[in-house]
Amino acid sequence: MNKRILIAAVLLGLAMMACGFSATPPTPTATFGSLPNTGPQVAQATMPPLAQPTQTLAPPAQSGGNSASGLPFSDDFSSPITAWEAGTYSDGSVGYGNGYYFVKVTTKSEDLYGAAAANSISDVVISVDAAQFDAPSDNNTGYGVICRLQNDNTSNGYYFRIGGDGKFSVVMYNNGGFTSLVPGTDVWQDSLAANQGNASNHLVVSCNGNHLTFTVNGKTLYDGTDNTFSSGGMALLGAVYDDNATAEFHFTGFQAKAP
Numbered sequence: 612m613n614k615r616i617l618i619a620a621v622l623l624g625l626a627m628m629a630c631g632f633s634a635t636p637p638t639p640t641a642t643f644g645s646l647p648n649t650g651p652q653v654a655q656a657t658m659p660p661l662a663q664p665t666q667t668l669a670p671p672a673q674s675g676g677n678s679a680s681g682l683p684f685s686d687d688f689s690s691p692i693t694a695w696e697a698g699t700y701s702d703g704s705v706g707y708g709n710g711y712y713f714v715k716v717t718t719k720s721e722d723l724y725g726a727a728a729a730n731s732i733s734d735v736v737i738s739v740d741a742a743q744f745d746a747p748s749d750n751n752t753g754y755g756v757i758c759r760l761q762n763d764n765t766s767n768g769y770y771f772r773i774g775g776d777g778k779f780s781v782v783m784y785n786n787g788g789f790t791s792l793v794p795g796t797d798v799w800q801d802s803l804a805a806n807q808g809n810a811s812n813h814l815v816v817s818c819n820g821n822h823l824t825f826t827v828n829g830k831t832l833y834d835g836t837d838n839t840f841s842s843g844g845m846a847l848l849g850a851v852y853d854d855n856a857t858a859e860f861h862f863t864g865f866q867a868k869a870p
Contacts, residue, residue: 681729683868688712696725696846703849703857711861713744714754714849722753722770722784722850730762730844732867734819737845739865742811743775746851746858750775750808753850754860758818759843768843771816771825771833772850774799775858777807781825781833783840792823792835804830819870 686694688711697706702718705725716723737756746752755772770789772780778799782789791798804827806812815826825833845867851858 682732682735683866684727684729685864685866686712687864688862694728696727705847708861711863712847712865713859713861714847715857715859716849716851717857718851719854719856720850720852722766722848724757724760724766724846724848726757726760726844726846727867729867730760731842732759732845733842734870735817735845735867736819736870737816737865737867738814739847740811740813740863741773741847742861743809744859744861746775746809747853747856749853750777751852751856752776752858752860753780753848753852755848756814756816757844757846757848758816758823759840760846761840761843768840768846769816769818769823769837770848771814772848773802773805773812773814773827775808777802777805779805779825779827779832781823781835783837785839792837793833800832802827802832804828804832817870 688695688707691697691707695705695707695712698704700723702721703714703716703723705714705723706712712725714723714725735758737758739756741754743750743752743754752775753772754775755770758769758771760766760768765786767785768783769792770780770782770784772782774780779802780799781792782798783792789798793800806828813828815824817824817826821836821838823833823835823837824831847860847862847865849858849860
C-alpha cells in the first residue's frame with residue numbers, strides 16, 4: 612500500500628475516534644460559603660429595668676378637708692425622700708437619719724421644726740415615738756408635734772411639747788408669741804407621764820374641729836378647745852433652753868389619720 616494512503620487512513624481513523632468525545636469542559640458545581648467575619652462580634656446590650664421607688668409620697672394637700680389631704684399617711688423614715696423637710700439652717704438642721712427623722716438645734720430657745728409635705732389638713736390624729744438623742748445634762752429641752760401649722764411662713768399653729776425634764780406644754784403660737792392653752796397656768800406643766808432624759812415617749816395629738824388633745828405614753832395630759840386655726844400642716848420640733856448648748860431629737864413610727 613502506498614505510504615501516503617496509509618498515513619491518510621491513520622489520520623482519518625484518529626479523527627473519527629476524536630469525534631466521540633465532547634470538547635466542552637464541565638461546568639463547576641462547587642458552592643462557596645459566605646466569607647467569615649474576622650472583625651469583633653458585638654453582643655446586643657440589654658438595659659436593666661429602672662429601679663422603682665419603694666415608698667409613695669403623700670400627695671400634695673389641697674383645701675377642702677381630709678379627702679384631699681393624703682390621709683392616712685405613715686412614715687418609718689427608712690427612705691430619704693421629700694415627704695418631709697430636710698435642710699441646714701442658721702439655728703440647726705432637720706432631715707432623715709437611718710430609720711428616723713431628726714431635729715438638731717444649735718441655738719437657745721429656738722423651736723426648730725421640720726414640716727411634712729401635706730400642709731392643708733383640717734382634722735387629724737398624729738402619733739409618733741420621740742426621744743432626746745443628745746442634750747444638756749439638765750435635760751432643759753423641749754420636743755414634740757405641731758398641728759395645723761400655717762403655710763404662710765409665720766410658724767403659727769398648735770405646739771404640743773414635752774421636755775427632757777418630764778414636763779409638758781400645749782401652746783398656740785400666733786403673731787410672734789406663745790399663749791398657753793391651759794388658762795391661768797405657766798407654759799410648762801409638771802407631768803408624771805413623760806419619760807425623762809433620753810428615754811422614748813409615745814406622743815398622740817388630736818386636732819378634730821376645735822377639740823384638741825395631747826396624750827403621752829397613754830395618759831391624756833390636755834383636753835381642750837380652741838377656734839383659732841381650722842386647718843394646716845404637720846411638723847416635728849425640738850428646742851434647747853440652755854446657753855451655748857445643742858440638742859438632737861429623733862422621731863420614729865410616724866402616723867397620721869382622720870379622727
